[in-house]
């Protein structure tokens with residue numbers, strides 16, 4: 001799960017505001033209960049403005065050897081939240097940089113252990129993966145708690161009411177199965193002596209079998225695991241004293257998996273065909289077919305390199321399909337008292353924005369990243385629609401406020417971007 | 419100034435205006451055109467709480483110093499949090515600054531805001547970005563990597579050697595086909611340069627990499643059969659050995675490992691909140707380029723080490739150049755045609771020049 005999805009949890013829960021077209025709050029008569037007002041959230045950020053914030057904070061982070069980066073994150077997030085408008089009111093982010101720094105230190109430590117460990121012993125990454133998986137529910141709860149408790153709209157705070165224990169109950173067993181499969185795989189591969197000439201066939205069969213099994217199990221686990229995770233998170237988000245509810249359907253996740261898989265295979269095949277065609281054209285064009293020695297090896301290398309770039313969009317396609325189908329569903333079945341939500345991300349449009357953003361970001365040597373982020377956010381927010389009256393919610397916590405404060409002291413921010 | 423007032427305890431938000439009266443700030447909430455509450459008990463509760471928030475029905479007031487004002491950031495709304503829990507928010511940032519007057523804003527937020535507001539500073543930052551990254555990679559990371567590489571325990575490094583060698587034997591290298599005499603000839607160079615404690619010489623068929631020599635971090639040096647056959651003379655073998663011993667002595671593999679992991683970690687840290695695609699592009703491109711420039715610097719260091727070692731033992735430093743020329747000669751292929759920034763070795767001319775004006779090899 002990366003930052004975007006965390007934000008979506010926030011956005012989906014909170015993007016409840018009414019748009020300007022419906023009339024500023026309090027100035028018109030509320031509509032009859034039967035036809036709830038439709039609110040169109042809007043993202044008002046501008047690329048030029050955000051570019052200045054982004055570049056200044058980036059350089060400050062570098063100049064302070066990374067320490068300022070937590071403060072930079074807060075400013076970036078405040079900009080995005082503060083430009084998300086629902087019913088004439090913006091969202092607010094209140095997070096403290098120190099908590100973000102804490103989360104980043106944890107992330108960096110995990111990364112270093114993983115990468116360095118791998119150089120010295122093959123089992124280190126495996127242990128790291130097991131530890132990370134085992135602590136994932138706990139980390140997820142901590143991160144959501146931090147993110148949501150520091151988000152507000154119309155003066156009311158969001159919150160996350162789920163506990164780590166509940167998270168383990170909800171999807172711990174499934175995680176256990178995934179980890180067990182992974183350990184089994186590495187164990188099998190570790191056991192097999194590839195060089196042993198007497199059992200080549202047998203060993204190859206074992207490795208292939210283990211790989212197939214791991215692939216199958218992880219593919220079959222994914223829809224269930226994601227269904228459980230998103231169901232758990234959406235149903236524990238609070239706004240003021242009110243709780244969000246979402247009755248997810250597991251079938252949608254299976255459908256998304258099927259669509260993503262099918263389109264992924266199709267896209268990969270298209271890319272292969274294009275690659276073969278391009279190489280063939282180059283070979284004929286340079287006359288290398290009749291005389292292979294006349295071929296400049298660099299030409300071929302560059303051609304293959306360019307064709308290889310096509311794999312990036314092909315790989316983003318199934319990701320985009322999966323993301324749009326599942327997120328649309330999750331948000332659209334979410335309710336908050338009288339508020340209903342509807343999200344209509346177009347998977348092709350989403351895919352196109354991701355691909356073109358990546359291309360523009362690389363071509364501009366990174367300078368267009370702010371533009372790309374603003375563009376994506378504007379699209380995502382424009383796909384959301386909220387119905388209902390956002391004026392009726394009450395503050396208050398469902399739990400002992402001192403306990404909440406203590407837990408918040410332990411909370412940290414994790415981006416799951418790694 | 420115009421804005422919205424959110425009553426304490428509820429999400430009810432209504433248009434309002436704020437004015438300064440002496441030392442107090444007063445929020446006047448616009449009258450609700452329809453007093454009859456819409457639907458539901460929650461709404462009524464919200465309305466009544468909002469009403470209670472204002473002292474005189476539709477007003478809230480507080481001493482200016484008790485109101486917490488959020489720091490300015492681009493054009494997002496300012497929050498003015500009143501002591502009772504109510505909040506006045508407005509898009510009129512200039513008016514808020516004016517109201518704050520001399521109290522103003524302090525701390526890093528207002529400084530950063532001033533930088534963010536001007537295009538001139540943004541352009542300065544654009545210019546500073548590559549300079550900062552360059553300094554980080556060429557000065558910062560190497561300084562940090564050196565002591566870190568030294569701190570990695572000997573035992574761990576030996577394990578690493580074994581692991582790498584096993585991997586190379588599986589993937590790349592073949593069993594040696596050298597004669598005993600050839601091996602002894604090369605082994606003799608280890609003795610001759612006094613490297614017995616530090617270097618562990620092994621031989622392998624080169625396979626795809628042909629004539630080549632590799633130095634692993636723990637002191638294992640691999641000579642390929644093709645190399646030993648190519649460099650017939652003792653002096654040339656000694657020169658290549660001295661160069662590889664330079665890599666070992668300067669802990670180049672470990673420093674390289676620490677630096678490349680460090681580069682990715684630093685960039686990931688600073689660019690932390692990017693989506694993964696741009697992340698990948700931004701992190702991998704400079705990482706690859708800096709990796710290549712490290713390698714070139716390491717080659718120069720190893721050459722310098724070799725020159726010193728050879729001269730100490732009365733071997734002309736030029737022998738390294740001769741040996742390198744031979745290697746380059748037989749390896750002429752696609753790599754040598756790439757532009758110099760993409761080559762892992764500094765230009766041959768540069769390295770030959772670095773060997774100085776000593777006696778020629780083989781004299």
Ligand SMILES: [Zn+2]
Nearest residue numbers: 661665717720
């Ligand atoms: Zn070298």
